[in-house]
Amino acid sequence: MTTDSNAGHARIDAxxxxxxEMSWAQSxxxxxxxxxxxxxxxxxxxxxxxxxxxxxxxxxFNVARNFxxxxxxxxxMTAVICTAGIxxxxxxxxxLAGIVTGMxxxxxxxxxxxxxxxxxxxxxxxxxxxxxIAYLRMAPFVVTLGMLAxxxxxxxxxxxxxxxxxxxxxxxxxxxIGGASVLGVPNPIWVLAILTAVFWWAxxxxxxxxxxxxxxxxxxxxxxxxxPVERVVVSVYVISSLTAGVAAFMMIGWFGSVTxxxxxxxxxxxxxxxxxxxxxLMGGVAYALGAPIGAALMELIRxxxxxxxxxxxxxxxFVGLFLIIAVLLEQIRNRGRS
Amino acid sequence: xxxxxxxxxxxxxxxxxxxxxxxxxxxxxxxLGLMGDNGAGKSTLMKIIAGNFAPTSGEIALDGVTVHxxxxxxxRRLGVEIVYQDLALCDNLTAAGNVFLGRELKKRLGPIAWLxxxxxxxxAGELFAELKSETRPRDLVRQMSGGQRQAVAIxxxxxxxxxxxxMDEPTAAISVRQIKEVLDLIHRLKETGHAVILVSxxxxxxxxxxxxxxxxxxxxxxxxxPIANSSPEEVTGLITGAIAAA
Numbered sequence: 001m002t003t004d005s006n007a008g009h010a011r012i013d014a015x016x017x018x019x020x021e022m023s024w025a026q027s028x029x030x031x032x033x034x035x036x037x038x039x040x041x042x043x044x045x046x047x048x049x050x051x052x053x054x055x056x057x058x059x060x061f062n063v064a065r066n067f068x069x070x071x072x073x074x075x076x077m078t079a080v081i082c083t084a085g086i087x088x089x090x091x092x093x094x095x096l097a098g099i100v101t102g103m104x105x106x107x108x109x110x111x112x113x114x115x116x117x118x119x120x121x122x123x124x125x126x127x128x129x130x131x132x133i134a135y136l137r138m139a140p141f142v143v144t145l146g147m148l149a150x151x152x153x154x155x156x157x158x159x160x161x162x163x164x165x166x167x168x169x170x171x172x173x174x175x176x177i178g179g180a181s182v183l184g185v186p187n188p189i190w191v192l193a194i195l196t197a198v199f200w201w202a203x204x205x206x207x208x209x210x211x212x213x214x215x216x217x218x219x220x221x222x223x224x225x226x227x228p229v230e231r232v233v234v235s236v237y238v239i240s241s242l243t244a245g246v247a248a249f250m251m252i253g254w255f256g257s258v259t260x261x262x263x264x265x266x267x268x269x270x271x272x273x274x275x276x277x278x279x280x281l282m283g284g285v286a287y288a289l290g291a292p293i294g295a296a297l298m299e300l301i302r303x304x305x306x307x308x309x310x311x312x313x314x315x316x317x318f319v320g321l322f323l324i325i326a327v328l329l330e331q332i333r334n335r336g337r338s
Numbered sequence: 339x340x341x342x343x344x345x346x347x348x349x350x351x352x353x354x355x356x357x358x359x360x361x362x363x364x365x366x367x368x369x370l371g372l373m374g375d376n377g378a379g380k381s382t383l384m385k386i387i388a389g390n391f392a393p394t395s396g397e398i399a400l401d402g403v404t405v406h407x408x409x410x411x412x413x414r415r416l417g418v419e420i421v422y423q424d425l426a427l428c429d430n431l432t433a434a435g436n437v438f439l440g441r442e443l444k445k446r447l448g449p450i451a452w453l454x455x456x457x458x459x460x461x462a463g464e465l466f467a468e469l470k471s472e473t474r475p476r477d478l479v480r481q482m483s484g485g486q487r488q489a490v491a492i493x494x495x496x497x498x499x500x501x502x503x504x505m506d507e508p509t510a511a512i513s514v515r516q517i518k519e520v521l522d523l524i525h526r527l528k529e530t531g532h533a534v535i536l537v538s539x540x541x542x543x544x545x546x547x548x549x550x551x552x553x554x555x556x557x558x559x560x561x562x563x564p565i566a567n568s569s570p571e572e573v574t575g576l577i578t579g580a581i582a583a584a
Contacts, residue, residue: 205452207442210431214439217428224426225440226411284430 032278032330033290040297043304051307059303061186065254067292067299068188069247073266074273074291075192075199076243079236081274082216084283085140087240089129089147090270094248094263095155097121101249102164102258111170111177118249119242125151126241130234148267155260165257178253188250192292195243199288212236216283272319273298276326297322339402341366341501341533342387342418347396349382356382357557359396364502369524369534371544371565374554375577380537383554384504387535388420389413400501411440419495420504425487427479433486434462434475437494465493468530469523485516492523502533509543521547541570553577553584560584 028034047054073090080087100121105114125147132143167174180187203209211232214222223229244263252258275281276297277290301318340363349357357379364370374380386393389407397404400416407413410420427436438458444451462475471489473482479490488508495503505524509517517540524547527534538544544551544565551568553561553576561568561576561584568584575581 201452205455207444207451207453210435210439210442210453213430214428214435217430218426221426221428222439224410224422226414227440284428 031287031290032276032326033287033293035329036276036278036290036293036297036326040293040300043297043300047300047304047307053307054304059307061181063299063303064189065186066302067295068186068192069251070266070269070273070298071192071292071295072188072195072247072250073240073243073270074277074295075195075288076236076240077270077274078199078277078279078286078288078291079212080140080240081271081279081281082212082283082286083233083236084216084219084281085133085233085236086144086271086281087129087237088141088144088267088271089125089151090240090244091263091266091268092148092151092155093122093125093241093244094251094266095260096125096151096158097245098248098252098258098262099155099159099164099260101252102167103158105167105170105174106164108168110168111173114167114170114174115249118245122241122245122248123238126238127234129241130237133237134230134233152260152264155262159260161260163257163259167252174253175256176253178250179256188254191246191250195246196288196292199291203286203288208232208235213284213286216285218284269295269298269319272323272326276322278330280330281327294326340364340399341401342535343399343402344383344387345397345399347383347386347393347398349379349386349391349394355557357386357393357554360554360557360559362552362559362562364533364535366501366533367528367531368550369528369536369548371548371551372535372537372554373539373541373544373551373573373577378554378577379557380554381506382557384420384506384535384537387413387502388418388504414498414500417498417501418504419498419500419502421488421491421495421506421508423506423508423510425491427487427490429480430478432459432476432478433466433473433482433490433493434459436479436490437462437465437475437497439494441497461497462493465496468496469493469526471519471523483516484512485519488512488516488520489523492520492527496527496530496532500532502535503527504535504537506537507539508536509538509540517543541573544573545570555579 053059077087077090097118101114101118104117129143129147132138133140177187182190211222211227214227215229215232219229248262251262273294274291277287277294279286279290298319301322302315305314305318306312342364344360344362347357347360360383372380372383385391387398389410389412392406399405405416428439443454443457445454459475466473466475466489469489469492471486473486473489479487508520521543524534524536536544536548548565551563551565551573552559553573555577563584572581572584576584
């Protein structure tokens with residue numbers, strides 16, 4: 001491996017050329033999402049043997065739709081976690097964005113205005129989070145925890161604590177977007193698939209993605225390299241909020257109603273999905289594919305427990321357990337490397 | 339013409355006078371060893387040249403043109419590159435990713451631009467080959483030895499063919515074998531016509547690669563002479579103050 005310092009440079013060149021870099025298969029098997037996907041296949045295989053209901057179209061349809069919402073939000077969360085941040089406000093933001101959408105459409109506006117209002121609400125919350133964290137150097141945990149409380153409270157005040165179930169002239173379109181299927185696949189799954197592709201592309205081929213990873217790896221080095229670190233940090237919180245907005249918009253379409261409790265405690269599942277999917281809370285590591293895979297694993301566990309007849313009260317226990325196991329595995333693998 | 343010229347550069351932080359009237363010139367293809375005890379003002383001087391902060395008084399000229407840097411990125415654009423003591427690398431990116439950090443190569447089709455990984459890996463590979471370094475562009479920096487990390491940080495400075503490369507304690511925290519690698523890298527920079535300023539505590543390194551040695555003591559320049567006319571004993575005396583000036 002080492003080259004004698006007196007050796008000819010031609011030999012060094014030959015050595016470098018002959019040392020194969022990691023093959024595609026090697027680099028894939030080193031990632032956490034790969035092993036979580038294996039776990040999903042394993043659990044799926046076991047459930048097929050144990051339960052007759054598991055592989056039915058109806059059950060698969062439900063599993064898929066349930067995890068899509070968490071997956072969409074987990075995509076945004078991977079970007080935040082990649083910068084060594086955290087966004088606790090996504091669940092509350094769903095409530096706020098959902099209520100705003102409901103109120104706007106209830107007042108007679110169309111689906112376009114409703115969607116814009118939803119996204120504008122999300123973007124505003126993300127901007128406030130990001131600006132406080134990037135420019136005032138506040139801890140992400142504190143800022144987004146505060147926002148968790150404030151966004152939920154505003155949703156309660158705005159809705160006057162009432163459910164909204166009338167969405168004006170475009171109610172059918174709203175319910176179609178969130179609740180219908182195209183080619184037998186629920187719409188939220190389509191959205192998740194498209195967004196996953198977009199995030200995958202952005203993480204691997206866009207300057208923004210490269211900068212997000214650089215900021216998470218070494219913010220000071222990124223700053224010295226001329227990267228606008230503050231703007232990158234703001235951008236990830238805005239994007240996390242926007243994915244929460246999209247999830248809220250689709251979810252109220254699916255439910256056909258919205259209350260200010262929409263998305264309560266979802267932040268836990270979303271963060272867990274990102275982390276199980278390989279995002280490292282210390283920053284610098286995240287996978288676009290990890291978000292849907294992590295969300296799928298959690299939904300699969302939930303569904304399996306349900307089908308196995310285990311009390312639903314145990315669900316959160318297993319979500320938490322898998323979160324801890326995922327982080328533990330990550331640490332063990334890192335120790336082995338260094 | 340001197341590639342870098344400092345004229346009467348002073349810097350004070352409040353009541354603390356960090357640098358007093360420093361005059362210094364560096365020529366193309368020449369390495370200057372900058373020495374001094376802790377707190378003598380070496381880092382302050384480097385940071386002024388690299389654009390981290392502006393001098394309180396005095397001026398900096400590059401190729402005879404007076405310049406003012408507001409931020410490090412402006413110094414870089416004008417041909418001043420710095421290798422920081424901690425190297426300022428992102429461990430989670432590849433060698434090529436670090437070399438091109440902040441100036442990524444892109445391909446463009448209409449409004450969409452994307453990273454040109456192939457071109458960046460090829461170019462980074464060429465830079466490592468020029469440095470005779472056994473570093474592979476696609477490897478993660480996390481998995482690299484100290485010498486390879488230095489090579490990445492140095493390769494980055496060569497991306498823009500800079501006028502001058504500042505190196506802050508490049509041999510402070512690495513093994514003996516790796517120190518040789520780094521000194522070879524500095525020789526390579528000189529051969530290709532770059533000016534180098536090397537800040538180091540290690541006397542043997544300075545005497546191995548530098549053409550001139552400059553000594554700072556309490557913010558003032560007390561010596562600036564060809565390395566051939568000096569000796570480690572004299573430089574030690576100058577650093578501690580046993581010899582007043584040379």
